[in-house]
Amino acid sequence: MPVEQTIPKYKIATRSSRRTSRNILGNLDWVTVLLYFLLVGLGWMNIYAVVYSPDNVVNIFSFDINSGKQLLWIGTSVILITMMLAVDYKIYEHLAYPIYGTIILLLLFTLAVANPVAGSRSWLELGGGVRLQPAELAKFATALAASKFLSNVNLRQQNMKDQMVLALITLLPPIIIVLQNETGSALVFGAFILAYFREGMSPLILIIGASAAAIFILTLLVPKLYLILGIAVLMGGALWMDYRLMRRIKSMIALFVLIIGMIFSVDYFINDVLQPHQQNRIKALISPEADPLGYGWNVTQSKIAIGSGGLLGKGFLEGTQTKFDFVPEQSTDFIFCTIGEEHGWVGSTILIVLFLLLLTRIVNIAERQKSVFARTYGYCVASIIFFHFLVNIGMTIGLAPVVGIPLPFFSYGGSSLWSFTVLLYILLAIDANRAQDLSR
């Protein structure tokens, strides 16, 4: 009996390797594809809702308005998807470093030649009015390179040199992107920590990162003196509760001094290092009501738009706040306001659930990969989408600073839609072929 069962399994594997194209579609993760098209389609309808005006109705397909153009981006994305599924899935792994190197050169080239657009030197003019933002491409290129690197080393072994190389791979693109004045896009690379955590990076880094962020935010919200007193009381309490900690008193004092140093450097960083517009984004997060017509405008207006949606929303195309330019960047970075206003809490929550389904699905896909490369890449995809989801929705409801990054698959814009499509479908292409990995 056992012998009889192993033979058909082997046969299936050989058959699948012979008739690849047919089985790619058969093995494709259709749940993810469905979620992808749901998000893209809903995004497209909301982009139409933004420009819709009852006085001047324009067809949703008209190329004069954003929804028509977005349809063009969606159509070209489908072509991209077809191409990516047709290509031999192995090239993503084989070409990971060359792709990464090319993108780094492209980033540097852009920095050198780009004409500043609204202060940012991140757009490459391709001629004929077509522009490319290489920073968008850097996300999947870095994900490929980092995954490739991790498939050969083991993070758990705490090899200093390996960690340095990994840090270099991850930080090189955002450094160039910061020089291009696109701080928002650069922050996204912080998301890779989650993927590295899965691959064995010490949880301490995650905890330290989260604590540092917490102290950063607290420094902004609480007067410095109270914050220091509070931390002193906490640490004193810990010592009192557990006298064994007294043996580590030196480390405790060092930690305390470190935290105080950080509190003051946050203060210095905000007042002396950040540029005024960046300071304003942070001020807008802490107290948008202090200047609702100035730096608080975006956050205040987006909260009003979302808040006015109520439980069920005002209905498709019925929003009043999001129609006119009360909220800038309405169809790109602040697209979530339209959902909030027209579809209410129920609609917003459905969208959040859709994203959570997509994210958890990607994690599950990653876990079922047999190669470290594929698994790490899957986690990188999840981390990047998650970071955008966190910051983009967070900023519209006043939980994150106003950083200009789009909502994946949903916001208007070709560069962003293409880059997320490529990011996701590389994973799906690898996943559809995982049976072949099994047979190797």
Add this chain to the structure above:
Amino acid sequence: MNYLENRKYVIQAIFIMVGVVFALRLFYIQVIDSSYKQAAETNAIKTVIQYPFRGLIYDRNGKLLVENTPVYDLMVVPKETKQLDTLRLSSILNLPLEDVRARLKKARAYSYVKPSIFYQRLTTEDFAHFQDYLIDFPGFYINARTARGYSHSSLSHALGYIAEISPRQLEDTTYQGYRPGDYIGKSGLELEYENYLMGQRGVKHIMVNVRGIEKGPFKDGAYDTLSVAGQNLYSTIDLDLQAYGEYLMNGAKGSIVAIEPETGEILAYVSAPFYDPNLFTGKDYGKNYMQLLQDPDKTMFNRPIMADQNPPGSIFKVVQGLIALEEGVITANTRFACNRSLVNCHAHPSPLDLQGAVQHSCNPWFYQAYKLLINRNKSKNTFTDTSIGLKEWRDHALTFGFGKQLGIDLPGEKKGIIASPELYDRVYGKNRWKYSTIYSLSIGQGELGVTPLQMANLMAIIANRGYYVTPHLVKAVGNKNMPLKEYQEKHYTSVSPEHYEPIIAGMEEAVRAGTGRRANLTKLGISVCGKTGTAQNPQGADHAVFVAFAPKENPKIAIAVYVEHGKWGGQAAAPIAGLMMEKYLTDTVTMKDQEKWVLSREYLNLRSK
């Protein structure tokens, strides 16, 4: 398998946690807290800008030089226009239909909800006419602001003008706080004192609900600001004297600058040809501006501070005499023969002392004095010696305010040129030039360039026997009795006061019985000290120069008159200076013959030497 696989739960838990936090936060904003719904009802906030009253400018006697007159702009908020009858609008405003449509399109392109200017500067009649129909055009309203107005037609070059801020200025961070459509000083005092004149714009925020109905002030006016009027300027100009100067210069080209020596206050500032400042206040400002800019007489050229390419001519001899005295190479009694083999001259007694040389403007005399000043055997090499002498002479000349900006409170002041060793080294090469190359400096020709303002300032220095106060047009800002500190300081020349007396005596004689007779006011009991000059002009007839101050003891006015192509300082410029001084010192003009001569412009037809 391995323990790391469990980390997938940690990561998924983070994802779900964030999702739950978002959902809870949204539930609070959307369902529990009702304040956002109220805010949305009255979300449309109309901002109404309260334009401040721009500061006024007064003359030294309290007469208004610049005032404000109301103008009306037609504004539109595209979102609020309902069933707009463009045809009717076009007939009421007397605008072509396409123009109306283009203006609407432009307004929509700027913003759908924010107001923009639909039609700028309605005339008072148009405004009254349109006001009756305003109710039929929702979304349109009138914004009243003020524009500049002038009850005279003088002083355009110094006053400058205001105009809409340019797109380039809007991008510049030094103009933070300005908005498209704001008016800003573009030249003259309007530009120089923009920060004081502009005042502070106020903003009113009015809440408007979704149906366009006003719901009262936003947050009870907590974010409203009151407009603060700009500060007034108290000018040093005497408007009567200014107008008289323009009357005398009407039709000629050139400058008059009159200064009160003791204070540096500019009494008259004429740049001819001039234009009526009212040309720049109306709707046709752009057209008028282009016309003036292209006019061949260069009307927009601010001659008193910008015409710095012409040599001063003989008036510079007084400077050479002063420096030679200070350096001790001559005394007041040094005599030189009128040796015309050195440089040409005209008939006069010879030899002369310094006073006589100034009176008769003897060229060979100054050739010889200047040679002593430049070649003082400080080096055996005659080239090096000349270079050293020129350098030392130049340092003296700079203390008279030549070769640098005096610092008048007007933009665009030119420095002028004072010859330097570096300049000649560049032109001829090092050690390739000596006194015979540069001697024309001695009589105010050659590599010298002096603005009319610097000439008038020279007279102020001589009147003050050795110092000047930076010439200025505004003595106080805001409070008439609070003079500006920067115009209190006395700048001393490097020449001691006692050396001025022989020069002044020579200048007095030049007016009483020399080339400057047409500026003589002895009949009125006023002793005028002056000096004529001719600035060589390779392009055409020479320019006429006359500088003077009066009265000799206790001087009240120092003046420079520059008449382009006037040929003879004594004929073209001196009578104008005489009339101006009489007008200022006695408040009347008795020398009607003189005035007739000036206005006849006959001196422009006199034959050149």
